Amino acid sequence: MKLIEFFGPSNSGKTLAMIEIVKRLKKQGYSVATVKSTPHRLDYEKDSKDSMKYVKAGSNLSVAMGNEETVFHFPRRMKLYEILDHVNYDFLLVEGQTGFPMPKILFLNKSEGIERLDDLTIAVVGEIEKLESKDVQIIHPGDYATLYNTVLLSALPPLPGDDCGHCGSDCTTMMIGIIKGEKTYKNCVKLSNKSVSVELDGKKVPILPFISSIVRDVNAGILKNLKGMDKQGHVKIEFDLRN
Numbered sequence: 001m002k003l004i005e006f007f008g009p010s011n012s013g014k015t016l017a018m019i020e021i022v023k024r025l026k027k028q029g030y031s032v033a034t035v036k037s038t039p040h041r042l043d044y045e046k047d048s049k050d051s052m053k054y055v056k057a058g059s060n061l062s063v064a065m066g067n068e069e070t071v072f073h074f075p076r077r078m079k080l081y082e083i084l085d086h087v088n089y090d091f092l093l094v095e096g097q098t099g100f101p102m103p104k105i106l107f108l109n110k111s112e113g114i115e116r117l118d119d120l121t122i123a124v125v126g127e128i129e130k131l132e133s134k135d136v137q138i139i140h141p142g143d144y145a146t147l148y149n150t151v152l153l154s155a156l157p158p159l160p161g162d163d164c165g166h167c168g169s170d171c172t173t174m175m176i177g178i179i180k181g182e183k184t185y186k187n188c189v190k191l192s193n194k195s196v197s198v199e200l201d202g203k204k205v206p207i208l209p210f211i212s213s214i215v216r217d218v219n220a221g222i223l224k225n226l227k228g229m230d231k232q233g234h235v236k237i238e239f240d241l242r243n
């Protein structure tokens with residue numbers, strides 16, 4: 001990756017120039033990311049407009065940096081498991097449906113929307129008295145203390161989410177089993193075998209289990225001597241075959 005900075009006072013034409021260069025680079029087939037850095041707090045109205053200008057020009061990633069925050073704008077819908085690669089917090093709260101297997105809380109509009117209840121739903125927030133399923137908790141709207149406890153008790157770590165099929169099923173079925181207490185994370189072959197996944201330019205490449213074990217064991221043997229590799233965790237290695 002090559003970097004270059006456009007700098008100068010306000011209204012000196014930096015944004016317009018960046019847009020023009022992005023367009024030209026894209027036309028030549030390059031992938032481009034743009035970063036807009038300001039020394040003050042981000043003005044979401046103005047700074048996201050500039051970010052959007054770069055996106056419209058073709059920028060694959062547009063980042064806005066203020067003195068207290070950084071906003072990444074990917075002009076595409078990412079899979080939740082891609083987002084998980086970028087975040088590592090105690091809790092990830094998702095608003096809206098992603099299709100990613102995780103415990104879900106269904107919010108009703110009065111009693112409307114109950115048909116959306118599915119096997120991943122662990123609680124319903126709405127003005128209803130009872131449900132057919134006893135496993136689903138009912139929480140009254142505004143009862144945030146109960147909702148908070150439910151989140152604390154029911155939020156779960158993610159499965160890989162890419163439906164590799166090594167367990168003979170898919171991640172959603174596995175998550176439903178975990179929620180019901182019929183399965184554990186050890187039943188996920190990918191997690192328990194600690195298998196290796198290979199991608200070339202973002203596309204998954206099939207890998208046989210015994211090759212996966214060799215790649216994993218060789219790399220684990222080399223990496224374990226590095227500083228900071230003294231505990232168990234998810235390891236991601238990326239490299240470029242182009243040169």
Ligand code: SF4
Pocket residue numbers: 159160161162163164165166167168169170171172174187188189190191
């Ligand atoms: S083995 Fe794990 S990652 Fe693969 S489909 Fe089953 S639950 Fe999902």
